[in-house]
Amino acid sequence: MPPSPGRRRMLAAGGALVMAFALGTGPARGGGAARPGSLKKTPHLDSWIRIDADNRITVFTGKAELGQGIKTALIQLAADELMVPPQRIALVTADTARTPNEQYTAGSHSMQDSGTAIRHAAAQVRLLLAQRAAARLGAPVDSLAIADGVVSARDGRKLSYGELVQGQNLHVEAQPTSPLLAPQKRRSIGQSFPRVDIPAKLSGGAAYVQDMRPQGMVHARVVRPGAPGATLEALDTTAVAAMPGVLKVVVDGSFVGVIAQREYTAIIAAQRLAKAARWRQGAALPDEARLYDTLLALPSVDSRILDRGNIGTTRRGITATYRKPYGMHASIGPSCAIAQRTGDSYCVWSHTQGVYPLRGALAEMLGVEEDRVRCIHVEGSGCYGHNGADDVAADAVLLARAFPERPVRLQWMREDEHAWEPYGPAMVARVSAALGADGAIASWEYEVWSNTHSTRPGRAGNLLAATLLAQPFTPPPPEPLPQPEGGGDRNAIPLYALPNARVTHHFLPEMPLRVSALRSLGAYCNVFAIESFMDELARAAYVDPVRFRLRHMQDARAIDVMREAARRFGWENFRRREGRGRGFAFARYKNLGAYAAIAVEVEVQRATGLVRLLRAVAAVDSGEAVNPDGIRNQIEGGIIQSCSWTLCEAVRFSRESVQSIDWGGYPILRFTQIPESIEVFVIDRPGQPFLGTGEAAQGPSAAAIANAVADAVDLRLRDLPLSRERVGAAMGA
The missing domain is CATH 3.30.365.10 (Aldehyde oxidase/xanthine dehydrogenase, molybdopterin binding domain)
Structure with a gap:
């Protein structure tokens, strides 16, 4: 068993720089400006970068590779800032004996937190090594050249990184600012570098x-x-x-x-x-047929998360309720x-x-x-x-x-x-709005009912087995996740410019079934509801849905992704055919992450109610794109997963037990149902902060599909999933 990381120190031993890890969670000494990313909590450079005397370079992250491709992107960041080829970087992911404590890999925070920290730590290590080389070579720092981990003077003398770390100590605190590499000198960032985690998965090697x-x-x-x-x-x-x-x-x-x-x-x-x-x-489970009535009847802790203007003076013209079941x-x-x-x-x-x-x-x-x-x-x-x-x-x-x-x-x-497993919570969203004489939204009122979206471990009572022991541990009381990120109320506040708006989160502490975090948390249901309702309002105003959204949007980057998705899809020139429809939706994940706009075409079989997503076109702005193909991977995967949730998935249960115990009882999207084409267009923003991408597509995909179904068969469905049975019953099939 290795020693506790809290007791390890950075030592110079055997001619190599041996990096240990200062993993305390408190702020670094000295105060001053905030350090970027996870350097705030883990400020020492040696927590992130190790260079050995033999020139081996190891980078450490507290985030985990979950299939989102962060191993590749983090290697690219470190390689560029250290000015070495990516192949020179060995990456170690989440390990309590070796890596920084970055808590959970969740909420699309890997690049924002760990990527930012690694980028700045690598840049500062590069500068520190260049300063050491300058002292040993007797040359100004700005006269030195760095390539492939070697610092060279103009007269040809050179020192490798490995030579520069011998007998030295990099257990120093990071500075708030870093000498980031100029864009024209970058070799990896912005390139679609092959994913390092894929080969073993494709070849059947040991990957999991x-x-x-x-x-x-x-x-x-x-x-x-x-x-x-x-x-x-x-x-x-x-x-x-x-x-x-x-x-x-x-x-x-x-x-x-x-x-x-x-x-x-x-x-x-x-x-x-x-x-x-x-x-x-044990106690009986709720009646599945009355699930949403049960949720609405539970005691709630209510919080007003948006109160803008004077909604009491405006009339409510349209009201709709949207519902999602428990999901696995x-x-x-x-x-x-x-x-x-x-x-x-x-x-x-x-x-x-x-x-x-x-x-x-x-x-x-x-x-x-x-x-x-x-x-x-x-x-x-x-x-x-x-x-x-x-x-x-x-x-x-x-x-x-x-x-x-x-x-x-x-x-x-x-x-x-x-x-x-802990399920994604069932939710209910109710929205009311009125249009003014000019056709714009004059008032907006939104309410959402939801259990907690996180019962992740931290305490023994969050572990299923611990609750079953002879001396059981009690689960901690569920709590809502605070805004601006939120849990059940994630993305409940629209990004649109609404002069009179009110949003209320009805948090339900009592959990009929065990629930926790499912990809995108409450954003999936909230964006589905908001973006479906935007289409309903556009129809009431006799305005094209994309134009209606643009009319209510002031964020320039949001406008860019909406226009790009519509243009690439061919929105204006869409050819209508029997049983086919187009749908559009937009969201900025958590209102502070990636921007995503998605346009889709669906086909609805009137005889059976079967809905098939034919094609999807997405535009995404994730800030600076380190690995554009990795971003496309995430959006493509998010669209497919959301398509499965939206068309197929719901946990079934009786009063006694869960009935969805196999794939027959919990169908997911089959390969034959995968869209014929998915196109993702990345809007790169060099120099802008990284924005989380992994959960940006789920909500917009659901709403775009629902809007396309309504367009195809003139039928608005507000309950998920849009299964063949539900759609068929609504059409009288």
Whole structure:
């Protein structure tokens, strides 16, 4: 077990600069102007950059690669600012023993926080090494040339980075400003550099935590209650414990698990334990048919997040209610973790989105100090948000505690993943507006009802297994996420210029089903509602939907993406055909992230109600584009995922249990339903701050599809998903 990062210091040893990590979360000494990005909380340069005497360069980030391509983009940033080829950079991602504490990889913050920190740290390290070279070479700094990690004087003398770090100490605090490389000298930033995480995934290599096979590894499975809230009454483990290959059966309160030499043995043993277990039923789940009535009837904590003008003096002309069901992360690869206990210390390999918060929760559950737990991020096969990754890590570490010294691999079964992951909350949005005599929006009132959108670990009570123990941990009370980013109210405030507007967030502390963060949080529902309603208002005003939006927009960058998407789609020249329609939508994610406008064409089969997205055209402004192809990847993936949510996905449940426990009960978009074409146009803004991209497309995609359906069949549907059954029933098919 490595020493705690908090005790490690930067040492000059063996002729190499050995970078340790000052991972304190408090501000650096000295005050002054704020440092950029995550340098605010982790200000020392050696927390981010390591250069060895043999010229090896390692860059560290507390953010995790989740498929969003940040490994590649962060390497590009560091390479340019250090003036070396990207191939020279080795990147280490989230690891509590090695990397800065950047909390969660969430909210499209990786480039804003970590990318900004790495860029500035690398630039400052370059300057520091150039200053050292100037002193040793007896030449002015501005007379030196740097290329491929070598600093050269005009007379031909040169020193490598490795030579410049020997016996030196870079444990220095970053400055608020940095000597960033001039745009004309950049070689990687702005280029579509090949993703470093893709080759192993395409070739079937070891890419995910599911692929790990450490020496001596054993396999495990857990047995869950029959329904949320159920508790174990009786279980005879004798027969299963005697099975050949079974190494141990663990029962702690209502937590049941089995460890075996082989995975198949663990699966069969878990199935037999499930049949032998007797459970006491918990509280009934809500009536799915009356879900939204149930939500609206729950006690709420209300907050006015926008109150502009005097809405009381304006009349309300149009009112609409939009609703979304519970949604799953539905990771195609079930959640998996490996845990190992060695003495009184633990190491956990997990695809969690927050290694440090998970470490804190696991330590509390185990009753040990945090420095006895190391969490290492390893990519998982698919998730944006809080799925089962943290819960399966808790399962694995509890079983590792009971079976020390050997790595315990625990992978959930499909029914575990579907029935027990924290879902994206069901939501209700109600909006009223009136048009003035000039056809512009005169008043706007918006209300949204939602549970919390984050029950991520940080405390043991956020871990499913910890709530099942004989001495259970109670989940912390749910809380709303504050504006300006928000949770259920994320993107509830329109970016449009509305003179009289009121927005109210009705936060619902009581959770009928367990919920947490799902990609884009409340922005998906809120943008769906707002942008659908903008189309309804445009129709009432007899104005083209794009022109109606532009009339109410003052943000120049928003105007640029809307015009670009419409132009590239061919909005003005769209040829109408029977059963086909066009739709448009826009949002700036969180009103402070990336700008995205999306135009789509759909086909609706009147005989069946089946909706198919034929093509999508998007324009996106993410600030400075480090890897334009990576941005396109994110928008393309976001459109496809949102299409699946919008057309297919809803968690089904009875009063007793969740019914969506397999792909039959929770259908997702199939390959045959993928759009025929998706085009993404990136508006690059060199020199502008990075804006989060990963969650920019979800809300606009949903609204654009709904608007296109309304255009195709003259039918406005406000409840998600727009499934074949719902659309068909509305059309009388």
